[in-house]
Amino acid sequence: MTGPVAVSVALVTYHSERFLPDCLGALPAALEGVGSWRLVVADNDSRDGTVELARELAPGATVLPLGRNAGYATGINAVAAAVPSDAVLVLNPDTRLAPGSVRRLLDALAEPGTGIAVPRLREGDGSVARSLRREPTVLRALGEAVLGGERAGRFPALGEVVTHPARYEAPGLADWAVGAVMLVSRRCLDAVGPWDESFFLYSEETDFCLRARAAGFRLRYVPSAEVVHLGGDSGVSPHLWTVLTTNRVRLFAKHHGVARTRGFWAAVVLNEALRAGRRRGTHRAALRALLPGPRRLVASPPATPPAGGSGPAYDTRRSNTST
Numbered sequence: 001m002t003g004p005v006a007v008s009v010a011l012v013t014y015h016s017e018r019f020l021p022d023c024l025g026a027l028p029a030a031l032e033g034v035g036s037w038r039l040v041v042a043d044n045d046s047r048d049g050t051v052e053l054a055r056e057l058a059p060g061a062t063v064l065p066l067g068r069n070a071g072y073a074t075g076i077n078a079v080a081a082a083v084p085s086d087a088v089l090v091l092n093p094d095t096r097l098a099p100g101s102v103r104r105l106l107d108a109l110a111e112p113g114t115g116i117a118v119p120r121l122r123e124g125d126g127s128v129a130r131s132l133r134r135e136p137t138v139l140r141a142l143g144e145a146v147l148g149g150e151r152a153g154r155f156p157a158l159g160e161v162v163t164h165p166a167r168y169e170a171p172g173l174a175d176w177a178v179g180a181v182m183l184v185s186r187r188c189l190d191a192v193g194p195w196d197e198s199f200f201l202y203s204e205e206t207d208f209c210l211r212a213r214a215a216g217f218r219l220r221y222v223p224s225a226e227v228v229h230l231g232g233d234s235g236v237s238p239h240l241w242t243v244l245t246t247n248r249v250r251l252f253a254k255h256h257g258v259a260r261t262r263g264f265w266a267a268v269v270l271n272e273a274l275r276a277g278r279r280r281g282t283h284r285a286a287l288r289a290l291l292p293g294p295r296r297l298v299a300s301p302p303a304t305p306p307a308g309g310s311g312p313a314y315d316t317r318r319s320n321t322s323t
Helices: 020-030 050-057 072-082 101-109 138-147 186-192 204-214 238-255 258-276 281-290 294-299
Strands: 005-013 037-043 062-065 085-091 095-097 114-122 172-174 181-185 218-229
Touching: 005 020, 005 050, 005 072, 005 101, 020 050, 020 095, 037 050, 037 072, 050 062, 062 072, 072 085, 085 101, 085 186, 101 114, 101 181, 101 218, 114 186, 114 204, 138 258, 181 186, 181 204, 186 204, 204 218, 204 238, 238 258, 238 281, 238 294, 258 281, 258 294
Parallel strands: 005 037, 005 085, 037 062, 114 218
Antiparallel strands: 085 181, 095 218, 114 181, 172 218
């Protein structure tokens, strides 16, 4: 593949056959006005008809078979390395981009200091998804444990998830955002480096956004760019919730010292323990995985989804906290 393009679309798939018609069908209108763009499907060893359908529906696309279930970050890195472009559009297969949305994100990247632009996400029922996030802190993890994510999110010091509806009506900045759709400038990618593939699933976008901010790049929210995101199974699957929860601790440990990591781990443990008695297997499973302690979590290999699962295994979470 030669010749730079304005935008390379990094569509990371895994057993995504049922989502591809709507996702791929929306792309031409979503990219109208962008100029040149190239779709690259990075497939994580799908065993359904994902690869064949992608080639049928988008014959001009490049398909990169990764040869194994390598993770969301690995797929993004593969596309970024393979295609010279001014920006990389990170994309989940269970999304439907509105017409002109990518052009609006690209315009936002032109704002001084901006390295990442994200759209307004809507759920399948049309409601606005709480996709904006604040930097993880011990106090925010504790606030979410005691108050619940919905109530804690109303107070910037106490909640990681931005929950106030007004915040989603106007453009602005955020520490990080749900990674279902992100437009990242090449300048930002080159300065920050590859996405951290050790997370495999969940927290990879948090890590990249925090590293981008440390390198001087802002994340800009663009509500005029809209995307329907059908959402995933992290809230109902004990395995995925466990991966999400333990990776939050691993992420915090990467960016902070031992003492603060212990405090963050304790707050996350409290969150799961307070909710484990509701006969919700998600919290009980996460609690069991957390109890060996933060040192064991950091030292252990990252957990991966069960082999042969269905749906977009790299669908990014609706929320990373409990209500």
